[in-house]
Amino acid sequence: MIRVEEALERALALASPLPVEKVPLASASGRVMARPAVATRDQPPFDASAMDGYAVIGDPPAGATFAVVGEAAAGHGWQGGLEPGQAVRIFTGAPVPPEATRVVLQEDVTVEAGVIRLASAATGGAHIRPKGQDFRAGDSLSPRRLRPNDLALLAAMNIPEVTVTRRPVVALIATGDELVMPGEVPRPDQIIASNSFALKALVEAEGAEGRLLPIARDTEDELRTVLDLASDADLIVTIGGASVGDHDLVGKVAAEMGLERAFYKIAMRPGKPLMAGRLRDVPMLGLPGNPVSSIVCAHLFLLPMLRAMLGLPAGPAPMRRAELAVALPPNPARAHYMRARLTPREGLPLIEPFGSQDSALLRLLAQADALLVRPVDDPAREPGEAMDYISLNA
Numbered sequence: 001m002i003r004v005e006e007a008l009e010r011a012l013a014l015a016s017p018l019p020v021e022k023v024p025l026a027s028a029s030g031r032v033m034a035r036p037a038v039a040t041r042d043q044p045p046f047d048a049s050a051m052d053g054y055a056v057i058g059d060p061p062a063g064a065t066f067a068v069v070g071e072a073a074a075g076h077g078w079q080g081g082l083e084p085g086q087a088v089r090i091f092t093g094a095p096v097p098p099e100a101t102r103v104v105l106q107e108d109v110t111v112e113a114g115v116i117r118l119a120s121a122a123t124g125g126a127h128i129r130p131k132g133q134d135f136r137a138g139d140s141l142s143p144r145r146l147r148p149n150d151l152a153l154l155a156a157m158n159i160p161e162v163t164v165t166r167r168p169v170v171a172l173i174a175t176g177d178e179l180v181m182p183g184e185v186p187r188p189d190q191i192i193a194s195n196s197f198a199l200k201a202l203v204e205a206e207g208a209e210g211r212l213l214p215i216a217r218d219t220e221d222e223l224r225t226v227l228d229l230a231s232d233a234d235l236i237v238t239i240g241g242a243s244v245g246d247h248d249l250v251g252k253v254a255a256e257m258g259l260e261r262a263f264y265k266i267a268m269r270p271g272k273p274l275m276a277g278r279l280r281d282v283p284m285l286g287l288p289g290n291p292v293s294s295i296v297c298a299h300l301f302l303l304p305m306l307r308a309m310l311g312l313p314a315g316p317a318p319m320r321r322a323e324l325a326v327a328l329p330p331n332p333a334r335a336h337y338m339r340a341r342l343t344p345r346e347g348l349p350l351i352e353p354f355g356s357q358d359s360a361l362l363r364l365l366a367q368a369d370a371l372l373v374r375p376v377d378d379p380a381r382e383p384g385e386a387m388d389y390i391s392l393n394a
């Protein structure tokens with residue numbers, strides 16, 4: 001059994017960034033930019049008024065009057081010139097006439113017969129947004145996972161298409177004679193396939209496409225057939241059949257199909273029988289079948305692999321700190337990822353692992369906010385100690 005850190009390194013070595021493609025800006029939310037985007041224009045492209053009011057020259061005192069000689073609205077600049085003693089009616093977003101040095105707010109003037117009079121001295125802000133204040137032509141946005149705010153910036157930069165990394169297609173293969181899909185009527189000795197649904201949601205939240213393949217029954221032929229169906233995926237994920245039982249066929253069948261194994265079995269709880277490798281050029285992750293084990297392994301291995309394929313910085317699932325609520329005995333030779341509840345407080349949140357850590361309990365997993373991380377050979381812990389955890393709510 002190898003350690004989690006070593007296993008992750010080997011898993012990440014299987015995953016390389018996928019080719020890039022161009023997508024319209026309107027479809028780019030959540031996608032991962034593959035190259036910097038470079039602005040082709042200044043924003044604003046002219047000195048722009050920040051307020052509705054009057055553009056004037058100088059710092060006039062209270063009582064000063066100006067003849068209104070024209071109007072500048074957003075999208076309609078004033079071309080007629082401006083002299084001292086004159087004002088141009090102006091609206092937010094309009095180009096400020098080049099001669100003007102400030103905009104006075106309409107609330108600060110009285111208007112009579114085309115003449116404005118200042119109620120108070122025009123001091124303080126000029127209410128002009130200088131050309132290029134937001135960004136200039138040539139400024140760039142560095143590659144990142146695109147959030148809605150980033151899309152607004154790219155649009156303002158006049159970038160209609162973004163170069164992004166292709167979404168990894170993840171084939172999800174549940175295995176086992178005991179499984180039927182939700183909505184079907186199981187025999188008395190069957191259960192409902194549940195893991196694939198969490199895994200599909202997890203990979204899609206990460207920016208990949210999850211493809212649910214038919215459940216592979218516990219025969220070598222059927223498993224081979226479904227693995228063949230997955231050969232055009234970017235990542236093959238099997239669920240179950242990873243352990244040592246007579247019906248655990250994934251390792252055997254994959255090996256016969258040419259799996260170059262990167263590892264099998266790790267010093268981790270839950271998730272000991274995890275395997276990974278390359279099957280005919282496609283990276284493969286063999287998750288254990290126990291529901292909690294498969295989902296915990298997805299957080300620790302599958303999501304980092306997807307981040308690597310998306311060209312994002314890839315490494316371990318991000319860790320945070322919390323204060324332990326209860327005493328814990330020493331942790332033996334397998335790192336333990338304990339399902340736990342977090343209570344937010346001032347300072348570090350409080351973390352309390354559930355009493356039962358059975359890897360079949362989905363109801364407890366649904367109540368869990370976090371995985372409390374206990375490294376290999378972690379000593380006994382006292383309440384109040386600061387510990388690492390991985391968020392399940394992110």
Ligand SMILES: Nc1nc2c(c(=O)[nH]1)N[C@H]1C(S)=C(S)[C@@H](COP(=O)(O)OP(=O)(O)OC[C@H]3O[C@@H](n4cnc5c(N)ncnc54)[C@H](O)[C@@H]3O)O[C@H]1N2
Binds near residue numbers: 248271288
């Ligand atoms: N003699 C040993 N037995 C087991 C060991 C071991 O070291 N020696 N390891 C245990 C551990 S730890 C785990 S984890 C499980 C994992 O085994 P498999 O990956 O072979 O998983 P299965 O046997 O196929 O299934 C385990 C369990 O999970 C249920 N399951 C499977 N797939 C799904 C699914 N898609 N949705 C919902 N539930 C699923 C399945 O019905 C079983 O109950 O092995 C231990 N045994």
Ligand code: MOO
Binds near residue numbers: 272290
């Ligand atoms: O590793 Mo198994 O995942 O403990 O249940």
